Amino acid sequence: MEFAMSLEVALPPAALWAVLTDVAQVSQCIPGCEEVEEVERLARYTAVVKQKIGPFRMEVPAEIVVEEVCEPSLVRTRASGRDRITGTTLAVTLVVTLVPADVGSVLEVAAVVDVQGRLATLGLAIIKRKAERNFEEFEQRLKALLGVMA
Amino acid sequence: MIRFDSLSEARPDSIDKVTGRAVYATDLDIPGMLHGHVVRSTAVHARIRALDVGAARAAPGVVDVLCGADVASLGCWGLVLKDRPILALDKVRYVGEPIAVVIADSAEAAENAAELVEVDYAALPRVPDSKAALAPGAALVHESHSPLEDFYFRGGARPIDGTNVFHRFLSEVGDVAAAEAAAAHVHEDHFSFPPVFHYALEPHTAIADFREDGLTIWSGAQSPAGVQKVVSRLFGLPLAKVRIVVPYVGGGFGGKASVKIEPLVAAASWKVRRPVRIAQSLSDSMLTCRRLGARITIRTAVDREGLILAKSADIVLDGGAYADTGSAVATKAANRIIGPYVIPNLRLEARAVYTNTVPGAAFRSIGGPQAVWAAECHMDNVAAAIGLSPVEFRLRNLAARGQRIRPDLRPLDMDMGELMGLVRQAMGAASAATGPDARGLALAASDPGIVAIGNALVRLKIDGSVLVAMASVEIGQGVHATMARIAAETLNQPFGSVTVLPTDTGTAPFDWGTGASRSTVIVGASVEAAALDAATQMLDLAAEALAQDRTALALVPGGIATPQGFRSFHEVFHLAYGVDSGEVIGRGALNPRSRGGALREAPLFWETAAGMAEIDVDEDTGAIRLRRYASAADVGRVINRVSAEGQDEGASVQGLGHTLFEALEFEDGQPVNASPVDYNIPTLDDVPDDFHTILVEHHDGPGPGGAKGMGEGAILPIAPAIANALFARYGVRVNDLPLTPEKVWRALRARS
Numbered sequence: 001m002e003f004a005m006s007l008e009v010a011l012p013p014a015a016l017w018a019v020l021t022d023v024a025q026v027s028q029c030i031p032g033c034e035e036v037e038e039v040e041r042l043a044r045y046t047a048v049v050k051q052k053i054g055p056f057r058m059e060v061p062a063e064i065v066v067e068e069v070c071e072p073s074l075v076r077t078r079a080s081g082r083d084r085i086t087g088t089t090l091a092v093t094l095v096v097t098l099v100p101a102d103v104g105s106v107l108e109v110a111a112v113v114d115v116q117g118r119l120a121t122l123g124l125a126i127i128k129r130k131a132e133r134n135f136e137e138f139e140q141r142l143k144a145l146l147g148v149m150a
Numbered sequence: 151m152i153r154f155d156s157l158s159e160a161r162p163d164s165i166d167k168v169t170g171r172a173v174y175a176t177d178l179d180i181p182g183m184l185h186g187h188v189v190r191s192t193a194v195h196a197r198i199r200a201l202d203v204g205a206a207r208a209a210p211g212v213v214d215v216l217c218g219a220d221v222a223s224l225g226c227w228g229l230v231l232k233d234r235p236i237l238a239l240d241k242v243r244y245v246g247e248p249i250a251v252v253i254a255d256s257a258e259a260a261e262n263a264a265e266l267v268e269v270d271y272a273a274l275p276r277v278p279d280s281k282a283a284l285a286p287g288a289a290l291v292h293e294s295h296s297p298l299e300d301f302y303f304r305g306g307a308r309p310i311d312g313t314n315v316f317h318r319f320l321s322e323v324g325d326v327a328a329a330e331a332a333a334a335h336v337h338e339d340h341f342s343f344p345p346v347f348h349y350a351l352e353p354h355t356a357i358a359d360f361r362e363d364g365l366t367i368w369s370g371a372q373s374p375a376g377v378q379k380v381v382s383r384l385f386g387l388p389l390a391k392v393r394i395v396v397p398y399v400g401g402g403f404g405g406k407a408s409v410k411i412e413p414l415v416a417a418a419s420w421k422v423r424r425p426v427r428i429a430q431s432l433s434d435s436m437l438t439c440r441r442l443g444a445r446i447t448i449r450t451a452v453d454r455e456g457l458i459l460a461k462s463a464d465i466v467l468d469g470g471a472y473a474d475t476g477s478a479v480a481t482k483a484a485n486r487i488i489g490p491y492v493i494p495n496l497r498l499e500a501r502a503v504y505t506n507t508v509p510g511a512a513f514r515s516i517g518g519p520q521a522v523w524a525a526e527c528h529m530d531n532v533a534a535a536i537g538l539s540p541v542e543f544r545l546r547n548l549a550a551r552g553q554r555i556r557p558d559l560r561p562l563d564m565d566m567g568e569l570m571g572l573v574r575q576a577m578g579a580a581s582a583a584t585g586p587d588a589r590g591l592a593l594a595a596s597d598p599g600i601v602a603i604g605n606a607l608v609r610l611k612i613d614g615s616v617l618v619a620m621a622s623v624e625i626g627q628g629v630h631a632t633m634a635r636i637a638a639e640t641l642n643q644p645f646g647s648v649t650v651l652p653t654d655t656g657t658a659p660f661d662w663g664t665g666a667s668r669s670t671v672i673v674g675a676s677v678e679a680a681a682l683d684a685a686t687q688m689l690d691l692a693a694e695a696l697a698q699d700r701t702a703l704a705l706v707p708g709g710i711a712t713p714q715g716f717r718s719f720h721e722v723f724h725l726a727y728g729v730d731s732g733e734v735i736g737r738g739a740l741n742p743r744s745r746g747g748a749l750r751e752a753p754l755f756w757e758t759a760a761g762m763a764e765i766d767v768d769e770d771t772g773a774i775r776l777r778r779y780a781s782a783a784d785v786g787r788v789i790n791r792v793s794a795e796g797q798d799e800g801a802s803v804q805g806l807g808h809t810l811f812e813a814l815e816f817e818d819g820q821p822v823n824a825s826p827v828d829y830n831i832p833t834l835d836d837v838p839d840d841f842h843t844i845l846v847e848h849h850d851g852p853g854p855g856g857a858k859g860m861g862e863g864a865i866l867p868i869a870p871a872i873a874n875a876l877f878a879r880y881g882v883r884v885n886d887l888p889l890t891p892e893k894v895w896r897a898l899r900a901r902s
Binding site: 088089114 | 193245246820
């Protein structure tokens with residue numbers, strides 16, 4: 001499953017970079033993302049992702065590894081984890097790119113979500129809709145955080 | 151002289167079915183039987199780092215757990231390539247691959263304990279589809295290939311080492327490049343066809359009982375002899391010690407052909423030395439097999455008169471994680487894309503490739519629906535490009551009866567122009583509601599891949615009752631009633647006096663299997679020969695016992711007509727044997743050497759179909775409704791009209807499924823809709839109000855009374871006929887199935 005968004009932000013890349021690398025703040029934009037802890041700044045984090053999908057509740061302890069950083073224009077992270085109860089594994093690769101614009105910057109986010117396991121086998125279609133909604137909500141919250149008009 | 155009255159008599163199986171007495175594999179209870187539940191891979195392509203079955207083994211009711219390590223020494227099995235372990239060993243190749251079987255004293259206990267099996271996977275690079283499979287540097291689903299030769303079909307797979315291609319077929323006739331260079335017009339199209347689930351109402355179910363003195367398997371298998379051969383080799387058992395019993399089967403359509411879950415169930419019983427039953431759910435069966443999806447490039451060169459000079463096709467089939475009989479599907483797709491046309495230059499290439507998805511399998515007219523979808527949509531495109539009507543373009547290029555469409559294939563044994571005329575005639579004038587344009591036509595000529603080996607025993611009892619033993623599977627098509635009718639007519643006994651024994655390799659002589667439209671022809675001819683043999687023996691016995699001239703005697707119901715009057719079989723046996731007991735046993739056998747080798751040339755007969763569709767399109771939603779449909783086939787001879795028409799209608803409506811609704815979808819290898827909730831098939835509401843089946847009989851087939859095989863052809867034309875109707879009415883061409891409302895709506899919008 002692939003998702004993408006792009007928005008124009010009034011802040012220049014360097015200022016936007018500072019906001020986006022405040023992990024505690026940005027993680028609040030991700031629906032269901034809780035207990036975020038920094039293991040090593042801009043390298044490793046842990047979190048718990050809680051989701052309700054149809055009749056199932058999923059709780060995925062996730063490891064987040066920052067795979068590539070190129071300040072102040074690109075960060076690629078990979079979050080992965082496994083829900084113990086349903087044996088469902090979740091992996092999300094997120095690429096955030098900041099491009100200078102005439103005024104401010106353009107923020108581009110591309111996500112690849114991979115779900116495997118019982119929940120995926122039962123109904124990836126439902127998961128896909130849920131993931132789409134989550135991504136939309138992430139976009140809204142991020143816009144709110146950055147003060148961008150929706 | 152054989153005669154058939156063609157009047158339908160109630161099929162014994164239909165009475166069993168409507169009264170609920172019919173027994174399927176799932177209804178059987180073998181003393182001491184345990185229940186197995188399959189633990190399946192949830193990973194698309196991964197190494198198994200660790201498998202922990204300790205908690206499952208300790209769970210209440212659990213007797214044992216079968217793992218890959220238990221069966222590793224038995225090796226791999228397959229039909230065209232030996233590529234398949236009984237259970238995943240060190241790696242899994244698709245979501246749904248069996249990893250372990252939890253064996254318990256109840257199905258519930260097994261299912262509950264299966265939840266406790268822990269698998270630790272290390273993901274491997276995936277091959278999610280056929281494009282990825284052929285990409286340079288693609289991950290390999292199988293590191294090496296082990297093709298088998300003449301094992302299940304004649305010939306074998308032709309894999310390409312170091313690639314995911316497990317079979318490549320190439321057929322070249324003439325010089326396509328030169329013909330294209332000289333052509334007035336060359337037209338190329340690209341089509342795709344998704345994987346489709348068979349959706350038999352009865353999911354795969356089998357019971358195995360492995361004992362010291364042999365192995366018995368009860369299964370809804372279409373190919374009992376294939377199952378017998380594979381498990382006998384896997385477990386090192388003599389064929390005579392392996393018995394396959396097939397009760398009634400709730401639909402197969404190729405999804406129960408060759409070999410499916412039987413080795414797994416046998417291994418479970420082998421481990422616990424008790425009978426084990428595995429009854430899959432429909433969702434499990436959706437992860438067991440499916441039709442091969444296809445991507446097809448097709449190109450035709452025509453001259454100024456609209457005569458086809460050359461055709462080339464490049465067909466890539468998504469065979470899934472294990473080959474099964476995918477190589478044959480590929481070869482047949484290449485044969486079936488030719489169509490009933492005279493084409494002097496051909497280049498046909500088909501490749502079947504491994505992907506990390508549910509294994510592909512035979513499905514009604516293997517390779518045919520994919521090939522004919524592309525071929526017949528393309529015909530209308532070419533016709534439009536050169537300014538001819540679809541009918542005129544076809545008429546100019548049709549092969550006549552007796553012409554060969556490729557030098558290595560038997561000449562056509564039917565008149566395709568006749569079938570085309572019949573469907574057009576049946577449709578009559580267009581409905582006012584749809585207008586004159588919303589009609590489409592499609593034709594198909596397919597070459598059934600028949601292994602011409604069949605055997606039957608017919609036993610004529612002293613009281614005139616008859617027992618028929620043969621291995622064709624009663625899968626809903628009415629084959630047992632057909633065999634009863636052939637035996638009854640040949641012996642001149644009432645239909646009701648014939649009993650066809652349930653399919654059991656322990657009592658029935660060898661038969662290749664139920665598929666490829668072969669049963670009526672091959673097994674029917676074997677039953678006919680066996681009945682003739684029994685009749686000859688009975689008349690010889692009577693001539694001797696009654697001291698009569700043999701030529702003066704004839705079989706009549708219950709006995710013999712003699713110049714002196716009726717003598718019952720009782721009297722004849724009594725006189726001949728001195729006791730009031732006995733029977734004669736007739737044997738019928740057919741093989742490629744029979745009839746002076748006339749059965750050797752392929753195909754044994756042509757299975758043909760013409761279809762014409764009239765559709766309504768809701769322009770606001772893009773939804774297509776099939777309003778009227780006509781289907782015609784040359785079947786040689788109808789033996790049971792109700793069953794034959796049912797086969798034709800059933801095949802058409804099954805084709806309507808892949809035309810408008812069905813696709814087993816995968817996203818990066820993960821099945822997306824592998825459940826009956828998410829997977830759509832046509833219902834009674836989708837069947838056209840007006841449906842014509844026309845069965846042409848020229849009594850010229852190789853089967854009893856001149857019958858040809860049937861039941862598969864009608865699945866072929868419906869998808870292109872509907873798409874051609876959409877093209878005729880709106881000028882839009884949708885190249886990938888199914889023709890969902892969204893695709894049609896987008897195409898209509900793009901046009902305006």
